[in-house]
Amino acid sequence: MAAKTLIIDGKAVSAEEGATVLQVARDNNVAIPTLCHLEGVYDVGACRLCLVEVAGSTKLQPACTTKISEGMNIQTDSDRLRKYRRLTLELLFAERNHVCAVCVSNGHCELQTLACSLGLDHVRYDYVFPKWKVDVTHRLFGMDHNRCILCTRCVRVCWHIEGAGTKNVAGRGATAKIISDLDQPWGDSESCTECGKCVMACPTGALFHKGATAGEMEHDRDKLEFIVNAREKQQWLP
Amino acid sequence: MKLRVATVWLGGCSGCHMSFLDMDEFFIELAGLIDLVYSPVIDVKEFPEAVDVCLIEGAVCNEDNLEILRKIRERTKVLVSFGDCAVTGNVPAMRNPFGPDNRENVLQRAYVENARHNPGVPKADGIVPQLLEQVVPVHEAVYVEYYLPGCPPPAARIKAVLVQIINGQAPLLTGPQLKFG
Amino acid sequence: MQLDDLKVLVAKHIGARKKIVLRTCMSAGCMSSQADVIKKNLEAEVKAQGLEADVEVRRVGCMGFCGQGPLIGVDGLSAKEKLFEFVKPTDAPAIVGSLKGAACDVQVGNPDHPFFARQMRIVRANGGIVDPERIEDYLAVGGYQALHQVLTEMKPSEVVDEITRSGLRGRGGAGFPTGLKWGTVAKSAGAKKYVVCNGDEGDPGAFMDRSVLESDPHIVLEGMAIAAYAVGADQGFLYVRAEYPLAISRLQTAIKQAKALGLLGGGIFESPFNFNIDIRIGAGAFVCGEETALMASVEGKRGTPRPRPPFPAESGLWGCPTLINNVETFANITAIIQRGGAWYAGIGTEKSKGTKVFALTGKIKNNGLIEVPMGIPLRQIVEEMGGGAPDGGHIKSVQTGGPSGGCIPAAYLDTPVDYESLTQLGSIMGSGGMVVMDDTTNMVEIAKFYMEFCMEESCGKCIPCRAGTAQMFHLLEKITQRRGTARDLAKLEELCDMVRHTSLCGLGQTAPNPVASTLKFFRSEYEALLQPDPFGPRTTAATQSTAPVTL
Numbered sequence: 001m002a003a004k005t006l007i008i009d010g011k012a013v014s015a016e017e018g019a020t021v022l023q024v025a026r027d028n029n030v031a032i033p034t035l036c037h038l039e040g041v042y043d044v045g046a047c048r049l050c051l052v053e054v055a056g057s058t059k060l061q062p063a064c065t066t067k068i069s070e071g072m073n074i075q076t077d078s079d080r081l082r083k084y085r086r087l088t089l090e091l092l093f094a095e096r097n098h099v100c101a102v103c104v105s106n107g108h109c110e111l112q113t114l115a116c117s118l119g120l121d122h123v124r125y126d127y128v129f130p131k132w133k134v135d136v137t138h139r140l141f142g143m144d145h146n147r148c149i150l151c152t153r154c155v156r157v158c159w160h161i162e163g164a165g166t167k168n169v170a171g172r173g174a175t176a177k178i179i180s181d182l183d184q185p186w187g188d189s190e191s192c193t194e195c196g197k198c199v200m201a202c203p204t205g206a207l208f209h210k211g212a213t214a215g216e217m218e219h220d221r222d223k224l225e226f227i228v229n230a231r232e233k234q235q236w237l238p
Numbered sequence: 239m240k241l242r243v244a245t246v247w248l249g250g251c252s253g254c255h256m257s258f259l260d261m262d263e264f265f266i267e268l269a270g271l272i273d274l275v276y277s278p279v280i281d282v283k284e285f286p287e288a289v290d291v292c293l294i295e296g297a298v299c300n301e302d303n304l305e306i307l308r309k310i311r312e313r314t315k316v317l318v319s320f321g322d323c324a325v326t327g328n329v330p331a332m333r334n335p336f337g338p339d340n341r342e343n344v345l346q347r348a349y350v351e352n353a354r355h356n357p358g359v360p361k362a363d364g365i366v367p368q369l370l371e372q373v374v375p376v377h378e379a380v381y382v383e384y385y386l387p388g389c390p391p392p393a394a395r396i397k398a399v400l401v402q403i404i405n406g407q408a409p410l411l412t413g414p415q416l417k418f419g
Numbered sequence: 420m421q422l423d424d425l426k427v428l429v430a431k432h433i434g435a436r437k438k439i440v441l442r443t444c445m446s447a448g449c450m451s452s453q454a455d456v457i458k459k460n461l462e463a464e465v466k467a468q469g470l471e472a473d474v475e476v477r478r479v480g481c482m483g484f485c486g487q488g489p490l491i492g493v494d495g496l497s498a499k500e501k502l503f504e505f506v507k508p509t510d511a512p513a514i515v516g517s518l519k520g521a522a523c524d525v526q527v528g529n530p531d532h533p534f535f536a537r538q539m540r541i542v543r544a545n546g547g548i549v550d551p552e553r554i555e556d557y558l559a560v561g562g563y564q565a566l567h568q569v570l571t572e573m574k575p576s577e578v579v580d581e582i583t584r585s586g587l588r589g590r591g592g593a594g595f596p597t598g599l600k601w602g603t604v605a606k607s608a609g610a611k612k613y614v615v616c617n618g619d620e621g622d623p624g625a626f627m628d629r630s631v632l633e634s635d636p637h638i639v640l641e642g643m644a645i646a647a648y649a650v651g652a653d654q655g656f657l658y659v660r661a662e663y664p665l666a667i668s669r670l671q672t673a674i675k676q677a678k679a680l681g682l683l684g685g686g687i688f689e690s691p692f693n694f695n696i697d698i699r700i701g702a703g704a705f706v707c708g709e710e711t712a713l714m715a716s717v718e719g720k721r722g723t724p725r726p727r728p729p730f731p732a733e734s735g736l737w738g739c740p741t742l743i744n745n746v747e748t749f750a751n752i753t754a755i756i757q758r759g760g761a762w763y764a765g766i767g768t769e770k771s772k773g774t775k776v777f778a779l780t781g782k783i784k785n786n787g788l789i790e791v792p793m794g795i796p797l798r799q800i801v802e803e804m805g806g807g808a809p810d811g812g813h814i815k816s817v818q819t820g821g822p823s824g825g826c827i828p829a830a831y832l833d834t835p836v837d838y839e840s841l842t843q844l845g846s847i848m849g850s851g852g853m854v855v856m857d858d859t860t861n862m863v864e865i866a867k868f869y870m871e872f873c874m875e876e877s878c879g880k881c882i883p884c885r886a887g888t889a890q891m892f893h894l895l896e897k898i899t900q901r902r903g904t905a906r907d908l909a910k911l912e913e914l915c916d917m918v919r920h921t922s923l924c925g926l927g928q929t930a931p932n933p934v935a936s937t938l939k940f941f942r943s944e945y946e947a948l949l950q951p952d953p954f955g956p957r958t959t960a961a962t963q964s965t966a967p968v969t970l
Contacts, residue, residue, distance in 0.1 A: 044725070045726035045881075046880045048881050048882055048883055048921045048923065051921055059920075060921060062923075066726075067728075083917075084917055084920065084921050087913070088882050088883065088917075088921065091886035091887055091890060092886060093326075094886070094890065095885075095889070099326075099328060099329065099331075099332060100322065100418035100419025101328055101418070102329065103419065106419040107417075107419070112417060112419065116412075116413050116415075116416045116417050119412065120416065121325070121385035121411060121416055122325050122375070122377060122382075122385045122387070123326065123375075124377070124910065125890050125910065126378065126890075127326075127327060127331070127374075127375075128889065129331065129334035129335045129372070130335060131337070132335070149882075150879060150885070152880075169721060169879070172704065172876070172879045173874060173876070173877040173878070173879050173888075174874070174877075174879065174885055174886065174889045176878070176880075176885070215419070381952075381954060381956045
């Protein structure tokens, strides 16, 4: 693999050909906010939080799916990007019913943490207050659609790490939702292996361990990373 | 001249005011900097004129909330949404997903279905205020200058905001200080 | 099958034709007004009046003047074609009788009307003339000769050069140079390549592609085959929305007939070139007109777009280089091959070559399909061809490009219709929907209509499109219900900018266009609906808590 040199936020860096902007940024301690990205599964470029400015292009590019090229000049932070990122979060908070105070993931939630880091002190858009159900038919886990941001991390770990293919997306637009099998109660799913990777992958409190109460649950992201490292790099020790 | 400060309790659990009281010994210092002109913790019946700062706890849930809020807005220079219910609607707004006609259902559920004694929806025109169709955060009803999230906001966060306002600055909360919940 | 064999077949077909032809439009529009019954009655009447020897009733595709349908064209009676309009099933005896000179009170159209006279038909050359369910009819007008020509006389690279020379640009809406796209796919490395035809026409008020597919399916198949030869593909997919059952059935018939004559399949014209076309039916999602979503759908996956690059030309269906063009683009190919790229480049403007088909609808006298040379002033289309607003109204605006386009106010009617001019006005060429609005139209309601469409058709994958269009619709609803304030309007404008620049695919990126263009040209209509904001900001400063308030 040939090395490429590029500029990120004014700093010259080099990286291997084929790497994404996000990988190179993180390798060089440049933080780019993400929600749908998850180490170990392929990227979908859906949350649009990692959009960056690339010199010479009028379009903003998602860092997670954009491959680096020689001489690329990337700006990962600007007033404009910060404004768009804040707006994206506002839209997410307004879209479903994210009530941090009573959420299992309060304090361990990526959405909440991002909102803090982007200075979101209130949501200017009207809350939609949709009516979503909570699926607690599974023996071990629950799914609260009110807290789902449709990042599809759970779908991707279910299909591409566990290989069970239980989780999927149904519907479109604001009514799109994560389903189990053919939109059956999760507890009735015959394909679910109860591995819990979807819960580990969830950035919010949408997927949770039954019995966890407000602020009590952490996502064990380390466990997921361990599995991915073991599979892809044959590294069995953390 | 001392700042004329008020606090008000709309649709909330009073937890934010409890947290306010947790500022403890800072009150002694605060007493030299502000006049508390209206608050659930002092005995003033009517919201006064010419208030500098008002902390508003709670979401806007009923007609009474809305009425006093509008009065406050007219008489106050700076409104601070105080706590998650004021900022987001939070727990009181959890009735909203049940639709615009949830008012009757909510009252039925609370005062009839779950009542052990004397079931019946409380109704007294002119005394018991009507619920609004939807619970809204304070800034959807009136313009709000500053936001102080948290459920409840810790005393240190409340103090930080108050000190900045007293010093004539726009209160700037960053990072974990902005945490909802 | 060799070309000579085809010529024998065609000669026989033409020899069997009768002196007078009653062309009955059997496209979806006229069919909805009982064109099938009309045809049956005409056939019975021809028999009853003893005219079988001289008169045939032919099923044809769309003649264009859909607003006046059902239409019957008469050939062979006089030098000039005769056109019956608003035909009813009970008119059959009178129409057949008129062939013998009897009086007939069925409305007769004027073939010299600007609606027809101003047209230039390349894509729709055979529409309303050939029977879409008989390949012999298509062969009789020179069909599949262009394919024969490229297979026997041209190298693939020469075909690409010819298309490049023509200046043809993608007719799906974005206007990407077709030759460049073909060249990229041709150069992409890969043993397996695909050609895909995008027939997922979904814009409200647009029916150009449906009409082409229903009226002249072979012109699209032949265009695809030529493209496949040029880029080195052996498999094609025709993606048609399920809402077009007639187009699907006619395409199925056309593919079967072309295969039977060896014009599709293995060893076409006894050359080493193989090409098969399969139909894929869309399941009702507008977003599947977006090329990456369409490919996902063809692969049998959930139809959602993915970020580009990689572009389909590089990595498309199943990771293979894939050429995707729209129905109308493919329908231009045979003419370019037969008459030359230079001829095509002589039509239109400097940057927009050839013709464009538009579905002219809305508050206008003459509704229907028109094909006009690029660069024609909008005014000629709506005032001369379209006849202006009905009932003495005034045209207020012309909407082009559907939910991705914008509203062009009447003051700009002298704008030439080409890609760049429309983009400059905040609209787009789009796939060809042209909805005319008169002064009774409320532009804020129009913007709301399109926003609701985008909101419902958003696939839900990316946040700006999914949640942004929903908020924009909500704000528009608030404003139209006279509950909105200046702050709401500011938020709407903020979202226009954000959704445009951050959405994943074209659906979201263009969804704000109808709002942005109506805000640009008809802002006062929005402002008239705004309510005072008595409890709003004390100052006119920003709506965010950044500035200290002086106490």
